Amino acid sequence: MCPVAGITSGPVGSTLNGAAIRAAAAALATAEKTGTQIRLLSEDHPTITMDDAYAIQAEWVRMKCAAGDTIIGWKIGLTSRAMQSALGIDIPDSGVLLGSMTFPNGGIVPAGRFIQPRIEAEIAFVMKHDVPADATPAEIAEATDYIAPALEILDTRITRADPETGRMRTVFDTISDNAANGGIVLGAPVHDFRPEDLPWIGAILSRDDQIEETGLGAGVLGDPLLSMSWLAQRLGVYGQGIRKGQIVLSGSFIRPVEAPPGSKILGDFGPFGRVEIAFG
Numbered sequence: 001m002c003p004v005a006g007i008t009s010g011p012v013g014s015t016l017n018g019a020a021i022r023a024a025a026a027a028l029a030t031a032e033k034t035g036t037q038i039r040l041l042s043e044d045h046p047t048i049t050m051d052d053a054y055a056i057q058a059e060w061v062r063m064k065c066a067a068g069d070t071i072i073g074w075k076i077g078l079t080s081r082a083m084q085s086a087l088g089i090d091i092p093d094s095g096v097l098l099g100s101m102t103f104p105n106g107g108i109v110p111a112g113r114f115i116q117p118r119i120e121a122e123i124a125f126v127m128k129h130d131v132p133a134d135a136t137p138a139e140i141a142e143a144t145d146y147i148a149p150a151l152e153i154l155d156t157r158i159t160r161a162d163p164e165t166g167r168m169r170t171v172f173d174t175i176s177d178n179a180a181n182g183g184i185v186l187g188a189p190v191h192d193f194r195p196e197d198l199p200w201i202g203a204i205l206s207r208d209d210q211i212e213e214t215g216l217g218a219g220v221l222g223d224p225l226l227s228m229s230w231l232a233q234r235l236g237v238y239g240q241g242i243r244k245g246q247i248v249l250s251g252s253f254i255r256p257v258e259a260p261p262g263s264k265i266l267g268d269f270g271p272f273g274r275v276e277i278a279f280g
Contacts, residue, residue, distance in 0.1 A: 146191045
């Protein structure tokens with residue numbers, strides 16, 4: 001599944017025209033290719049809206065798909081109150097998972113693949129059925145084939161702070177940048193899970209054998225299934241949805257941990273498994 005139509009005009013609620021949206025997406029693609037971040041889009045376009053940001057994201061995804069990539073699922077970000085407060089919003093955001101973003105559990109990320117990689121620990125859902133936009137958390141649990149411990153590799157093609165003004169990036173920058181998604185690593189499938197246990201799933205994240213962060217699934221809007229419900233509703237507004245076979249990263253319950261070259265990252269989810277990745 002991939003969008004094929006290009007952006008010809010801005011979406012409803014937009015302040016940017018199609019040319020500006022395409023230019024922003026092209027700049028993000030160049031940043032990824034060259035490893036050189038661009039300045040804040042919110043500085044270049046002070047009136048940018050959330051609809052604009054999602055349109056830029058969609059155009060960037062369309063460009064990736066036109067080059068042969070495929071959509072394999074979704075990610076949910078900004079699910080903790082701390083991260084939402086930092087960006088002055090009260091809702092999560094979402095991005096698209098692509099086939100080129102997957103790394104094997106225990107694998108090595110080639111040197112130079114990412115610009116400024118950071119790691120988050122999450123619960124991934126893999127779907128056995130399509131999810132309606134109005135699905136309840138219980139219905140989403142029923143539509144889930146299995147969950148898996150997961151690491152998300154964050155990367156930012158947009159600078160975190162504008163080099164000229166010092167202003168920090170906004171939610172519009174983050175959404176435009178595909179919610180800062182770079183890669184995913186999945187652990188072994190867990191088919192036998194109870195929905196009521198999800199808020200209590202814990203993770204210990206270590207870098208080079210040193211514990212850096214710990215957290216519980218409850219850090220994701222109180223329950224990862226509530227995060228999944230939010231995503232289903234948001235996608236429905238845009239005529240999209242969570243589909244059978246897709247992977248959904250439900251949101252991090254730790255703060256991002258830097259992953260410099262040569263580092264080894266381990267996410268220990270206790271009885272739910274371990275997932276690890278190294279950086280060349």
